[in-house]
Amino acid sequence: MAATDLERISNAEPEPRSLSLGGHVGFDSLPDQLVSKSVTQGFSFNILCVGETGIGKSTLMNTLFNTTFETEEASHHEECVRLRPQTYDLQESNVHLKLTIVDAVGFGDQINKDDSYRPIVDYIDAQFENYLQEELKIRRSLFDYHDTRIHVCLYFITPTGHSLKSLDLVTMKKLDSKVNIIPIIAKADTISKSELHKFKIKIMGELVSNGVQIYQFPTDDEAVAEINAVMNAHLPFAVVGSTEEVKVGNKLVRARQYPWGVVQVENENHCDFVKLREMLIRVNMEDLREQTHSRHYELYRRCKLEEMGFQDSDGDSQPFSLQETYEAKRKEFLSELQRKEEEMRQMFVNKVKETELELKEKERELHEKFEHLKRIHQEEKRKVEEKRKELEEETKAFNCRKAAMEALQSQALHATSQQPLRKDKDKKKAGGWSSIYSVTIP
Ligand code: GTP
Ligand code: MG
Numbered sequence: 001m002a003a004t005d006l007e008r009i010s011n012a013e014p015e016p017r018s019l020s021l022g023g024h025v026g027f028d029s030l031p032d033q034l035v036s037k038s039v040t041q042g043f044s045f046n047i048l049c050v051g052e053t054g055i056g057k058s059t060l061m062n063t064l065f066n067t068t069f070e071t072e073e074a075s076h077h078e079e080c081v082r083l084r085p086q087t088y089d090l091q092e093s094n095v096h097l098k099l100t101i102v103d104a105v106g107f108g109d110q111i112n113k114d115d116s117y118r119p120i121v122d123y124i125d126a127q128f129e130n131y132l133q134e135e136l137k138i139r140r141s142l143f144d145y146h147d148t149r150i151h152v153c154l155y156f157i158t159p160t161g162h163s164l165k166s167l168d169l170v171t172m173k174k175l176d177s178k179v180n181i182i183p184i185i186a187k188a189d190t191i192s193k194s195e196l197h198k199f200k201i202k203i204m205g206e207l208v209s210n211g212v213q214i215y216q217f218p219t220d221d222e223a224v225a226e227i228n229a230v231m232n233a234h235l236p237f238a239v240v241g242s243t244e245e246v247k248v249g250n251k252l253v254r255a256r257q258y259p260w261g262v263v264q265v266e267n268e269n270h271c272d273f274v275k276l277r278e279m280l281i282r283v284n285m286e287d288l289r290e291q292t293h294s295r296h297y298e299l300y301r302r303c304k305l306e307e308m309g310f311q312d313s314d315g316d317s318q319p320f321s322l323q324e325t326y327e328a329k330r331k332e333f334l335s336e337l338q339r340k341e342e343e344m345r346q347m348f349v350n351k352v353k354e355t356e357l358e359l360k361e362k363e364r365e366l367h368e369k370f371e372h373l374k375r376i377h378q379e380e381k382r383k384v385e386e387k388r389k390e391l392e393e394e395t396k397a398f399n400c401r402k403a404a405m406e407a408l409q410s411q412a413l414h415a416t417s418q419q420p421l422r423k424d425k426d427k428k429k430a431g432g433w434s435s436i437y438s439v440t441i442p
Pocket of ligand 1: 056186
């Protein structure tokens with residue numbers, strides 16, 4: 001027998017033995033304890049409303065929860081779709097509900113609607129990411145963590161009576177793996193009964209043919225299987241919203257009053273509002289929360305961890321522990337870091353070498369320049385020296401001539417002072433001095 005088989009046998013847990021109790025012990029109160037704990041803790045529920053501006057989102061929310069939430073009309077001029085979450089604390093009997101309503105403001109108002117779904121997808125992913133980060137913390141506080149993950153997306157379809165718009169199909173397709181989608185036909189009082197019937201069939205056909213997965217009310221719990229199965233056949237719900245109260249008979253009911261009659265919101269012959277409220281709040285709220293965690297969040301978490309390099313089994317389908325994956329990933333990261341460090345070091349050395357060579361080249365050039373200048377300087381110096389010598393000789397010759405001249409002049413003066421009477425004669429001969437002079441000067 002292979003060693004791994006032996007290991008598996010020794011690790012196998014023994015079958016638990018069934019025993020009967022001699023008397024009452026008390027653990028049959030566990031479900032009550034759970035209920036009591038949940039009630040104390042409170043619940044959170046997050047609804048995303050997607051539908052074009054003015055389709056009746058806020059009115060429907062007010063009608064569903066029988067209250068008036070803060071609403072702010074969108075302008076039709078939003079540059080892109082913007083998600084606006086608002087959280088409220090609601091209480092019914094002793095149950096506290098932290099309700100967040102997220103409005104996709106400006107949906108369908110842009111000329112180019114190619115990316116209208118993206119902010120919605122990003123918002124849903126961001127809530128999953130926040131939850132994942134909390135889960136991965138060493139000190140987690142999931143007990144009092146405000147879970148903002150979207151539990152349901154109410155997709156408001158315009159009551160055209162024709163078919164779904166491509167924006168509706170694209171958006172629902174992009175969202176169906178991330179959130180539970182319940183499609184609803186809004187303002188159902190604006191479409192006739194026969195048209196509505198055909199419209200519902202058309203919508204469901206288009207969703208199926210385009211592979212859009214909408215939320216199906218669960219039929220695995222016996223207590224609600226029947227009602228849920230019936231309600232699945234009624235999708236998409238055609239709803240009417242109104243907070244206005246109108247007197248019908250001797251009762252005040254929420255309705256929309258028209259010159260030709262009254263549309264009662266809670267009358268099942270008039271619209272599917274009651275069906276929606278029952279399915280969304282009274283019967284399946286917990287399943288929506290559960291599906292969000294076990295299906296949509298699980299998918300996000302798996303993809304995210306796989307992206308980070310974690311996996312449950314290696315290539316040979318052997319189970320991989322988180323610790324081992326972490327260690328392997330850490331080693332891989334460290335060796336990558338080392339490789340990058342070495343690369344950087346090498347780059348640095350090369351750069352230093354290059355700079356050194358450049359500096360040496362510059363130094364050589366400078367040296368050559370200096371030598372050249374030095375040579376020019378010496379040449380100049382030599383020429384100046386020669387010039388100086390020449391000048392000196394010229395000065396010397398000049399001085400000699402000057403001395404000779406002075407000597408001649410003094411001789412002449414002397415002769416003049418000896419023969420004063422022969423002045424006129426000498427004057428006549430004066431021109432002759434110059435010829436004598438020109439002969440005697442060296
Ligand atoms: P934004 O938040 O601005 O995008 O609008 P919204 O989708 O929240 O629509 P809102 O609830 O403000 O309603 C817009 C208009 O539609 C109001 O005049 C409502 O009275 C009207 N309205 C709402 N629900 C219905 C409905 O079921 N039927 C009809 N006929 N009108 C409705
Ligand atoms: Mg609104």
